[in-house]
Amino acid sequence: MHNPLPLDGTGEKKVVRTAVLFMGLAHLLWLRDTVKGLLFAAVEIFYIFMIPSIGKKLIDLVTLGSPQPELPIKMRDNSIFMLIDGILTIVLLIVFITLYIISVRSARQGYREYCRKKRPMTMGESFSTTLSKAFPVVGLTPSFLLILVLVVVPLIFSASVAFTNYSAPDNIPPNNTVDWVGLANFKTLLGGEASWTSGFVRVATWTVIWAFFATLTCYFGGLFVAILLRESKIRLVPFFRLIFILPYAVPSVVSMLVWRNLLNGTFGTINRTLMALHIIDTPIPWLGDPLLAKIVVILINLWAGFGYFMLLATGAMTAVSQDIFEAARIDGASRFQVLRHITLPLVLYQTMPLIIMSFTYNINNFGAIFFLTGGSPTVADSTITSAGGTDILVTWIYKLTITLLKYNYASVIAVLIFLVLAPFAVFNFRQTKAFKEGDL
C-alpha cells in the first residue's frame, strides 16, 4: 500500500498539522493507529455536538439569568444552577483542550515511531498499544471525576460566590436571580457597614487568639504531663497514662455536648455542685459571659487535646537514643540537667512542626466551638451578623450559610481564611513524609 509520508522525519510538520486540524485525524490518516484515532475522533465529535449548549452555558455564566417575576417560580432563571453549570462547562472545556494537546503530542510521537519502524501500524499493534496504555486511564478516571466534580468545581464556585450577591432575603434562587457585584462583599466586611465590619474584625481576632491559646495550652500541657510521667517513680504511671488518653479517644461531639450540659448556667451540674458545697451563692454563667466563656472554651479544649500531645511527646522521648543518656550520666549530669539540656530540646525540635499543624487545625476547629457553646453568648452585633462571643470564623461561616443564608459573606470569609492559611498549609505539607520522600 502506498503511504506518502516520508520516513526521514521531514513529515512531522504535516502530521502535526493534520492532528491539529481534527483530533485523531493524523492517527487515522497517516499512522494507521486506528483504535486510538477513533477514540480521539469520538471525543471531538462529542464536543462538536455540545457546542450549542456549551455556548449557552457560558452566556448564562456571564449574565446569571434575568429576573422574570411574571413566570411561575419553576420556570424562572436559576442563577445558582447557571453558575455551577458555567463552571462545569469551563472545566469540561479545559479537559477538552488538554485532550487535544495530548492527541497532537501522541501523533508526533507516533510519527517518530513510524520513522523508526519504516512502516505504519497494523491493526493488531494499534489495538495492543492502546490496551497497554488503558490501565492508567481506567484506573484514574473515577478518582479524576470525583475530584473534579466534588472538589475542584465547589472550590471555584465558592470563590465565585464571593463576588456575587447570593444572599437572603432578595437574591435567593429560584424566586430571584443573583448578580455579579464585584468586590462589594469584601468592602462590606473589610471596611464598610459598621456592624459587619466590626463583627468580622472581632471574630477574626478571636479566631487567632483562640487558635494560639488552644494550641499552646494543649502543647505545653501535654509536654508537662509526659515529662512528669517519665520522670516520676510512681508505680501507677501506666494507669495514669491510660486515664489521660481517654479524652482524646472520646469523639468530640460527645464530650463537648457533655461539657456544655455540665457547664449550663442555670441547671448545670457544676454550678449545682458548687452551690451545694456552699462555695458560691449565685450560679456562675460559665458560657453566658463573653470573657468567661472564652476562657472556659480554651480550658475545655485543653481537656480534650492535651492527651494527643502527651502521646506525641512520650513517643518522641522514647525515640531518643539511650546512648546519649548514658554518656550524660557518665559525665555526671543530674537528672534535671539531662532533662533540661537533652530531652527537652530534642522533643521540642521533633514536635515543633506539629505546633504549626495544630494551629491551622484549631483555626478551623469547628467541633470544639460549635458543640460546646454554639458560638454564644450574644454580643452587640449578634442580631445582625449572627456571630456570638465565642464564634470563630468557621462556625460563623456555618451560621451564615445555614441560618442567615448569606452565602456571599460566607464565601468571602472562606476565601480570606484560605489566603491566610495557604502559607501555613504549604509549610505543613513540606513537613510531611509524602512531600519529603515523594518524587513528582
Place this chain on the structure above:
Amino acid sequence: MKDTLKKRKNYRVIEEINTTITMIIFIIISLFVLYPLVYVVSAAFSPGTGIASVNIIPFGDGFTAKHFVRLFTETLYGRWFLNTLYIATSTSLLTVLITSIAAYAYSRFNFSLKKPFLMSYLILQIFPSFVGMVAIYVILLRINGLDTLWGLVLVYVAGNLPYNTWLVKNYMDTVSRNLDEAARIDGAGHFRIFFSIMLPVAKPVISFLAITSFTAPWMDYIFPRMVLRSVEKQTLALGLFGFVTDKKNEFTTFAAGSLIVAIPFIIFFLLSQRFMVNSFSGAAVKE
C-alpha cells in the same frame, strides 16, 4: 561518713516530697479528666430526663437501663446506627479501592500530564472541605444525591482523595519494581499485578487508610446536617445532637446513646494506640 549518710537521707526526703507532689498533680488531672466521663456514665443509668434532674453525686439516683431500652424502642437510634455504619463502611471501601488503583497508576506508569496532576493534588488538599459546602449542596441537588446516604459517601470519598492518593502513591514508590516486573514476565496483566501483588504488599498503608476513612464519618456533623434531611436518614452525630438542643433536653438519653458509640471507639483506640500514633506521626511528619 556521717556527712554522706545525712546527704543520702536528705536526698531521700526530697525524692519523697517530689513523688507526693507528682502524685497530687496526677490525681488532680485525673479528676479533671474523669469528671465529665464519669458523669456521662452515671447519667446514662440515672432515672431522670434532663440535666437538671440528674443528681450531682454520680450514681446518686439509683440505677436504670430504661434509657437504653428507650433508645431502641422509642427513638430511631438503631436506624441512625445502621445508617452511619453503612456510610462508614462504604466510604472506607470506596476510598481504598479508588485511591489505591489511582496511586498504583501514578506510581507505576508514565503518562502525559502526570506531574501537573500530582501538583494539583497538592494544592487541592490544602483547602478545608467546608469551603465548597454550598456548591456541594447544589451539585448533589442536581444529581439527586440530596438526602441520600450515597451522596454523603461520595462527598467523603472525594474530599480526601487528593491527600490519600499521595499517601498511598508514596508507599508504593518504596515497593521494589522487581516484584511486578517478575510477574509481568510470567504473563500477568496490570489488573492481576495490582490485585495479587501490589495490594497485599501495600497492606500497612491500605489498612491505615481503611481505618481512618472508616472512623471519620462517625462523628462528622457539618456534611450530614447539610445533605441528610429526612428523619430516617439521620446519622448518629445528628441524632445525638438532637437530644440536647435548646428545644429539648434529654440529657440522660443522650448519655446512653453516646455511651454505646463511644465505648467501642475508646476500646479500639486504647488497643491500637501505639500503632495509630506511630502511623499518624509517621504519615504526617518525618523524623
